[in-house]
Amino acid sequence: MEPSSSAATAAAATSSREKRKHCVPTAHETAKRLKTEQESEGVEEGPHTPRLPRISVLLNHLQHPITLNELTELLHYAALGKTGGIKQPSWCRLHHQRKVKGVNVVIVQGLTQSHFYKHYLTMRHLRTNYSSRVTFTPSSDNVASRIFGSEVPKSDDPSHSQIHNDSGLHTALLTHPVITKFGTQRRGLTAYVLTQEEMIKRHFPVKGMPGFEEFVCTDSVDCVTDSSPLYGLDCEMCLTEKGYELTRVSLVDSDGNCVLDDLVKPQNRIFNYLTKFSGITAAMLRPITTTLRDIQEKLKVVLPRDAVLVGHSLDSDLMALKLIHQHVIDTSLLYRKEFGQKFKLKVLAETVLKRQIQTEEKQGHCSIEDAVAALELAQYFIKTGPHQVVENHLEELWGYRIEEEFTDCASAPTPSHRFADILQTLGQSVAFLGKRSDVALDLSNQQWHSSDKEVLASFRRRPKCPFLSVLQFSSFSDHLKDCVPRQELQYKKVCANLRDLCVVFAGPFPVGFSEREVKRLFRCCGPVRKIKMLITTVRVHAEVEFELLEGAVLALKTLNGFHLQGQSIKVQRPVYESTLDLDLTLDALMGDTLNTSHLYAVKLKPIRETFSHFGTVERIILPAKPGKHARHAFIKFESSEGKWAALSSSEDLWKDDYIICPSLTPSHLRSWVAGTTTQSTVDAEREDEERTHMHTTCQEQEVELKMRKLDRRLRKLFRSLPDYTLSVVVLLGHTSAQGHFPGLCFMEVKKGEKSDPAVQKKGRH
Template identity: 75%
Template sequence: MKPNMEPPSPSAAAAAPTTCNRKKRKSVASTTHEDAKRLKTVQGGEETPECGRSSRSPRISVLLSHLQQPITLNELTELLHYAALGRTGGIKQPSWCRLLHQKRIKAVNVVIVEGLTQSHFYKHYLTLQHLRTNYTTRVTFNPTTSNLASGIFSSEVPKSEALRQSQSSQIHKALRSHPVITKFGTHMRGLTAYVLPQEEMIKRHFPVKGMPGFEEFVCTDSVDCVTDSSPLYGLDCEMCLTEKGYELTRVSVVDSDGSCVLDELVKPQNRILDYLTRFSGITAAMLRSITTTLRDVQVKLKTLLPSDAVLVGHSLNNDLMALKLIHQHVIDTSLLYRREFGQRFKLKVLAETVLKRKIQTEEKKGHNPIEDALAALELAQYFIKTGPRQVVELHLEELWGYTLVEEPDCAPTPSHRFADILQTLGRSVAFLGKRSDVKLDVSNQMWHNSDKEVLASFRRQTKCPFLSVLQFSSSSDYLKRCIPAEEQQYQRVCANLRDMCVVFAGPFPAGFSEREVRQLFRCCGAVRKIKMLNSAVRVHAEVEFELLEGAMLAIKTLNGLKMQGQSIKVQRPVYESMLDLDLTLDALMGDGLNASHLYAVKLNPSMADCIHISAKVNGHTLDAKGSTTINGTRLQHTATKSRLSEETVRDTFAHFGTVERVVLPAKPGKHARHAHIKFESSEGKHIALTSPEHLQKESYLVCPSLTPPHLPSWAAMTTPITTVDPDEERSHMHISSQDQEMDLMMRKLDRRLRKLFRSLPDGTLSVVVLLGRTSAHGHIPGLCLMEVKQTT
């Protein structure tokens, strides 16, 4: 008997994250094998899974060969097609990235942010905390002249036999909105697909550990994750009414084979007011000699149930409340066989219709909990074995009262548009954004005037669409309104970012040339541009590096260098826009993309001696002829150039940890002078950074990586589309009220994207596209950020 028992209403906001219920148990040996297999499968992909992530969780990484190449709309849709349809739909892995464990993808969500570019992301890098910390995969995006949302929905999916068979077996149009189909889809899946996630357990008033009102409940010894081979146990309880409410009087449990493994009468703690014999079958005589308490039953259940057991019952929350028991993994048959508007079938009706068995009949005195537990168990086993689609089709008229009208045989030629294919497979699609020319049925579009309304509308939906595309336009609207014009605003962004790669150096000896400055500073990294600054008395230089790392090493190693008895100073430019530079550099060092990356420069032998001795004797002397003298030793700048090779770099840095990858950037026909080193773990990077003496012997300068792996050159990424007068450019370097407004707008955007990400179901492929811009002057690249949301 299941009386209506309402527990304390817990706050959904306090809900702990959903537990992963799909991780397979493996031996240490098999785990090692899987890791090796994974590394082989990724084939040079950029990202590796975080330590706490299940090896079976879906994840995405960009192939090394494509990491520094911008992706196009076609390549983005290539990924979305594979994520949604996979190999079972005849779709191949994308050519530019790898999505592992695609079958575990539960939904695909794309957010299109109009108006923003890749440069805007790094200009407001500190502000965009959610985007920079929760998306572990980034790649440059080539802007498109067409509507991106429309391009996604209307993209053509490659024809395949598997897809044709899927379309030929599509469900009747009238069934696509059936409550069972919309919840569980049409494909047969294992039992873990039907285990209630924790947020739904909270919503359905199941006892959940840590939630208010359940502090005195007993927890079973459950593992965090169950598998499709975990055992099912049917459970049913009977209750009576006491002075304190409903209390347990009988509990029955059956195992996966249907055998009864527990059937106990229980003496309520408080005085009984009503035995509810009509429903429970319990009488005063039956309980008179019973001494078994609720505590005794709790101990027996904890002993009986395996750690990976899945409890099955009908309105199971009432049983667990009566038992004052918390169990992590449950299947509720009243929520499997769903009705419209949240109504539920009685167990008696389901047993008679589906199992062809009569239970709870009039001639019996009360319910038999063994019989009810067995019925719930077999209903769950039948649903899992048969699959949601067949369950609906076989019992459509008996249970749900539907009668299907046959459709004409002359069906139209199947469409190969992405949105159409998903809908024929019973998967929902939706667009939320401003009204625009999106090639999608109007019934699948929701038009809103602001980003706030778009987010609120999406979060109000009771079920996340399988494919959802959201359009955020506030940043684009702001940039169109702001003064100076949008192009000038972008040029200011570029100028601010380029200044991060700039150092000022001097004073140099009289007559010191641009060529000599380049020879000196390129020991720290590739030099992009040098501007000589000649005052009436002394010579200074502005040095712009290709990478942030070059500027960092120049300040670290060349500041204080003595030339003809006078020290030169190497420092950052001082502008208001650079006041937070130290925070930005710290954040870039801690960026997940750079966690195990190191930047290294191989010095010429003579320059290595110069810098190493300088560190010990406080400087060295450069004579007027372009050579450096240290304790009588002359350094010639025309000395033999150092040459890097992957083998020598690996040999040197393997002392600190396993080197996963070495990248040697070099222009055509030139030898590489610096290297990007990726260790297998961040520990190797930290050991290298704390071992300067060993690296000095090998003539290496090192620092933490700052430039994200998908950018070949930080400075080149920020090159404006038109040239700007340097003086005019500098005049805009102060922090204006418009900069502050832009920063505020970015904070709002990041906050909304964080709220959206949190509302996505676990296993959702989340893609955020900063659209970039296309104008008469050329392309301004955008940025594509990708992550598969995992159980946290």
């Protein structure tokens, strides 16, 4: 691979501006088409993937700092969910929120985003165990107090009012099987459509699962809406030499009109017509020629693509039909009993619909009648809402009654909308552990400690984790207060160290070589932020500062040794104290959770679908302000295999003018250096002098030690959390008259740690 070929490409790009302008929209269209998953619910899980709770940041919010209000928006949804009338956060997605078992927030005072990346190698737990990371806007408010005292938004739906009203839901109903499963508010039909995981658990036929290879799939859309049509379905079976087989199928539309009612001739010899239940006799089936295959084809034609099938114990009907339909509602699972027991359709119809079906005077069941009953039971449940259904039929169906908790309505307390109050009303525990401060929480729920060590020890000694816990670590903030005169200088040095990562020195250049010409040459490796010409008495050099760390890496890879007007230029890293461990930092960044399947690519023509040959490309992320000449992008593969396949073919990609390297910039950063610029700057000459010659001071060693202790404590805390707890760590950042230093928010839903012997042995203690 010759560097000169890259330079030749760069030169060609410089002379073809009009052509590039014409091609730019294509790249944006490609990116737009490939990013759809992140802007909705995220990547879909396969049929064998367990539906565990997880969190992801929406693509269009990745590089936007979140505020304290947006953080509380997430906490409200994580704790209360849609059953509490809370909508998904506007900036992220918490998938399968119902399975979240608790919420833990750690507030780290005094630390900024820049501190984390300055001590990146030290913060091993934070950089490896949290899959979501986003910049946090510093707040002047007491963050812990704001979390507990934040107002939970009211829902327009009156059925949500119980989370705001102490008397809205009787405590006896909190553990009712219907309320536990579906919550209390009235929602659309999609809330009751079985998930794929539930269908597998309930033995419904599911595409891709073993045993259903010969089943026929309906032409169903991927997602249904609350306005999708409901169709009631019921089948009758007989017993043959091969088991139960279909003898009759009935389908009714959402108005109860029959759209299909056919008898079916079983393929195998019949042992028992089950006439008592099915109503089918030998005489009825004798002239029938309709086969199961015929019925399957009819159903595929009759059912709209967005149809939702409704039935009672619908899994048996679909098994008899040998049919796979993606969207179903099972009334036997709506009107739930304890311990997985089910009501009979006859009982539900009599109690809820006030209608007699399957009566003894009739010979067998009428499948049309049963299909209509199941349909109307589902429609009633959706229209009425689970809370009201339970109250309306509590004694008739579930066999007990409750007394009103407040006999005098005037004595009922004024409802509170505060987050902590609502959780405690619902029987959930809340707690604050940290230094004594003005936290909007009852004193009985607070524990004050003088050190981070005591906060952690106290939390881990608890026999049971609170549902919502907020821990405040203050040792780093205390350390910074002890050195106020040097605090701003320390912040600036941290920022300057990050800038060093993106800098290369290059030269010598020909006499008269201008800053503009240097920028034109180096921007083929990525967006250039700043050029500083270094002119000695004999030769010309330049300091090139890239927006992204990848630009500096590619410049070293492709332009070092490049021949320019008959002489070779050298590209090298500056040797600063901050860059001594750069190789370790680069290795760690390549393995960062946020970079696992990401690739950074530069092409002088617009990015096309070249990379799809190496694996499924999930999305292409173009920077907000792409360079005018070089087209650069982050390419996210569905898995890391695609990334490494592309890297192994870098020589072939080079021939097609692509320059690639593993991603090093976490997705929440617009640039490594833009976020580190402060309003007041230190004189550049003096800053360079100080950075080049100053050895690590005792104070810096102390900071490094504190960062190491902090990471170790956060790891111990994370391991002590129950599985499926949403863990949030917030580095608060810092704002002063001297500058704005953003913080950083880490988020992860803790998965099981059964595979970790050390954790199993130690447990919570």
